[in-house]
Amino acid sequence: MDKTRVLTTGEAAKYCGVNFRTVIRWIERGRLEAYKLPGRGDHRIRLEDFIHFLKSNDMPVPEELCPEVSSSKVLVVEDQLEMASAMRRVLRRAGYEVEVAADGFAAGLMLAQCQPAVMTLDIKMPGMDGYEVLKTMREQAVYKNVKVLVVSAETPAGMQKALEFGANDVLSKPFDNDELLDKVATLMGTVSEARTATA
Numbered sequence: 724m725d726k727t728r729v730l731t732t733g734e735a736a737k738y739c740g741v742n743f744r745t746v747i748r749w750i751e752r753g754r755l756e757a758y759k760l761p762g763r764g765d766h767r768i769r770l771e772d773f774i775h776f777l778k779s780n781d782m783p784v785p786e787e788l789c790p791e792v793s794s795s796k797v798l799v800v801e802d803q804l805e806m807a808s809a810m811r812r813v814l815r816r817a818g819y820e821v822e823v824a825a826d827g828f829a830a831g832l833m834l835a836q837c838q839p840a841v842m843t844l845d846i847k848m849p850g851m852d853g854y855e856v857l858k859t860m861r862e863q864a865v866y867k868n869v870k871v872l873v874v875s876a877e878t879p880a881g882m883q884k885a886l887e888f889g890a891n892d893v894l895s896k897p898f899d900n901d902e903l904l905d906k907v908a909t910l911m912g913t914v915s916e917a918r919t920a921t922a
Contacts, residue, residue, distance in 0.1 A: 729767040732757075738773075738785055749776075774865065784864050796820045797907060798839040800830040800856065801874070802848045806896075810843065810874070813900045814907065827851025831859065839869060841910045843894075843903075846875040846885060854888050861889035870910035874898065 732750070736743040747766065749755040756772035759765065770788065777784050797819045801807040804825075811821045822837045824830040826848050834842070846853035853873060860866045873885040876896040885893055892906050 728770040730770060730773055732766050732768070735768055735773055738788070739777075739782065778863070778865075795911075796822070796837055796839040796841075798822050798824060798830065798833055798837060798842040800824045800827070800833075800842060800844045800848075800853070802826055802845060806845075810903065813903060817904050817907075819907070827853070827856045830856050834860070834866060834869065841870045841872060841907055843872045843874045843907070844885075844890070846873060846877045846881060853885065857885065857888040857890060872906050872910060874903070 730738075732743045732746040735755075736746045739746070746755065750757045750766055750768075755768065755776045757766045757768045760767060774784055774788060776782075795818065797814050799807055799810050799814070799821060801810060801823065802825055807823045807825070811823055814821045820837075822833055822839070824833045828851050830842070830844070831851075833839075844853045844856060853875065857871060857873075860869065860871070870891045871889065873882065873890040873893045874896060875882065875885070875893070877885070882893040882895065891910055894903060894906055
């Protein structure tokens with residue numbers, strides 16, 4: 724998704740299935756964030772503001788407006804620095820672009836910023852744990868294409884719970900580096916297939 728993209732009131736109206744005058748009324752009443760072009764007075768709506776408006780009003784976000792995932796980005800969510808560094812090193816050697824978030828709150832910010840194809844997620848973290856991260860992600864359509872690999876020392880029951888919360892796969896700690904790479908590659912493949920199918 725191009726975060727700098729803007730929509731006209733007419734384009735916003737088409738996505739919402741309403742007349743453009745309705746969109747202008749939403750703007751004038753403060754329901755939809757927009758700005759006016761200097762001199763002309765025409766409204767422009769930032770894409771992220773429009774998506775926020777749609778979600779806030781329980782309106783579907785069109786597929787084409789959802790952030791596109793990069794086919795090579797991995798977000799590692801891990802609170803243990805040594806483990807995070809080791810995972811980043813292994814994944815980078817395999818050719819992936821890797822970002823690291825040290826906790827659940829940072830993961831939320833990084834998801835929006837780096838738009839990964841795959842996220843590895845620890846369960847036991849201070850503050851917001853992995854289950855909460857999964858629940859929050861899966862409630863937002865904008866992240867539906869992000870594949871989640873839970874990497875944790877959780878019990879089998881805990882891992883099953885992660886799958887029920889929306890994880891795509893699980894990997895128990897301690898793990899073999901090849902096993903990590905295999906699982907990430909498999910999830911990357913499902914991302915590519917999904918993108919091809921919707922292209």
